[in-house]
Amino acid sequence: MSLNIVVLAKQVPDTRNVGKDAMKEDGTINRAALPAIFNPEDLNALEQALRLKDANPGSTVTMLTMGLPRAAEIIREAMYRGADSGIVLTDRALGGADTLATSYSLAQAAKKIGNFDIILGGRQAIDGDTAQVGPQIAEKLGIPQVTYAEEILELKDGYVVVKRRLENGVETVKAPLPCVVTVNGSAAECRPRNAMRLQKYKYAASPSEQATLSDTRKELLTKRPFLNISEWNAAFVEADPQQIGLAGSPTKVKSIENVVFTAKENLTIDGDNDDQIDNLMKELIANHTIG
Ligand SMILES: Cc1cc2nc3c(=O)[nH]c(=O)nc-3n(C[C@H](O)[C@H](O)[C@H](O)COP(=O)(O)OP(=O)(O)OC[C@H]3O[C@@H](n4cnc5c(N)ncnc54)[C@H](O)[C@@H]3O)c2cc1C
Structure with a gap:
């Protein structure tokens, strides 16, 4: 059985390595001073996706990220580890999104991908830390969700069986497909980059990145379509302008205090x-x- 697997991944500032330049004077994050990394639990989710792909030949793993155009970096990283393709959902109109607007935008992109069997994501992102996006996407798509997943034990006959790691033990649940599964950091670590895949995908690029490439590199992307990382905007995923970005974000930050x-x-x-x-x-x- 071949599966159409979507993995949500967020590029986050590396909040585990916060130095003295991490905050600006106005109390906002100085993103330039923090390296941007693959959200750690999204790597755990990717590993579960790759295991499903290994067990079901012919399956594909599509990465989906919403962020700045530079988020194509984590798509390439995922390709080096085993993902087949990726989409960067990026648009000025998406800026300032809270979790509600983020999950709406990602759900619209998932609808555009269409025909997926399972969406895997991390439990939470290390910068926002809300753990709301995965469950909200499931709600918006009207499909079941399994949170705190530690291992996908089985996927067959239209069902997935998942081991969940809870505070006081382990729970095994069965959910019909398609569904959203959010994966804990306690799940298996993601496999490392594969040297052959690194060679194969090192020139993969999104349209924003292609704009700065030499003609030879652009030609390579035309000859090898698998090197093209897709870039979608709000209009392409048919997002309602009132439900995205600041307009679609009921959460308002009233003030930010810098605690020294x-x-x-x-x-x-x-x-x-x-x-x-x-x-x-x-x-x-x-x-x-x-x-
Ligand atoms: C009022 C307000 C304004 C904000 N403005 C901005 C802003 O201008 N710029 C900004 O960067 N952030 C902004 N944020 C933060 C933004 O809301 C969160 O980054 C985003 O909603 C994700 O929430 P989270 O980090 O808590 O993710 P969680 O819910 O903790 O993430 C769970 C999982 O969902 C998936 N996921 C989450 N986000 C994404 C994504 N973007 N792409 C793909 N998968 C994802 C990942 O698999 C992740 O592991 C704002 C928040 C608020 C409340």
Whole structure:
């Protein structure tokens, strides 16, 4: 049985390596100072997709990302590991989207891809951290969802059987296809890049990237259509302008506060008795260092 598998992936600032330049003076993220990476749990989702592809010859894995044109970088990364193709959903009109507008836009793109058997994504993105996008896409598409997935145990006869990792144990559920599955970081790590695939896909490029390429490289993309990373805009996925970007985002950020932690030099423990430790704890709680 060949499957049409879609994997959601988000390019995120590497919030695990935050340096002193990470925030701008106005309190917003200085994206230029943070390397952009493949959202970690989306790599776990990709591995589950590639395992399904391995087990079902003839299947295809299509990457779908919404972001800036540079998000084509993570599509190439996925191709090096086993994905077949990818789409960057990018448009100025999509900017400023909250999770509702993001999931609407991605659901529209999924409809445009059409005929998919399963959509896999990460449980959550390390920058937004809401874990809302996967479930919202399922709602908007009117299909079942399985969250906290750790392993896809079986996929046959129109059903998928998934092991879910919950706080206090493991649950095995069966869901009809098509469905959305969001995968935990506790799932199997994604396989590394494959050297042959790296050679095959290293010149893959999106239309935005192609604009800056030499004629020889452009010719290569014409001769080898599999090197073309698709770029779709809001109109192409027939998105309602009122449901995308800022217009479609009911969540409004009212203010952003930059919290700077500074060391207080005169905070010392002089002695080791319980009272002194108690006093230190009270002081740390009072000045919001902990608690
Ligand atoms: C008012 C408001 C304004 C915002 N404005 C901006 C802005 O201008 N620019 C900006 O970058 N962000 C903006 N955001 C953040 C944006 O809403 C989130 O980045 C986005 O909705 C995804 O939410 P999340 O990161 O919590 O993803 P989660 O729900 O935690 O992600 C779960 C999974 O869904 C999939 N997924 C999530 N996002 C994408 C994506 N873009 N493409 C493909 N798959 C995805 C991934 O598989 C991911 O692992 C704004 C948020 C709000 C509330």
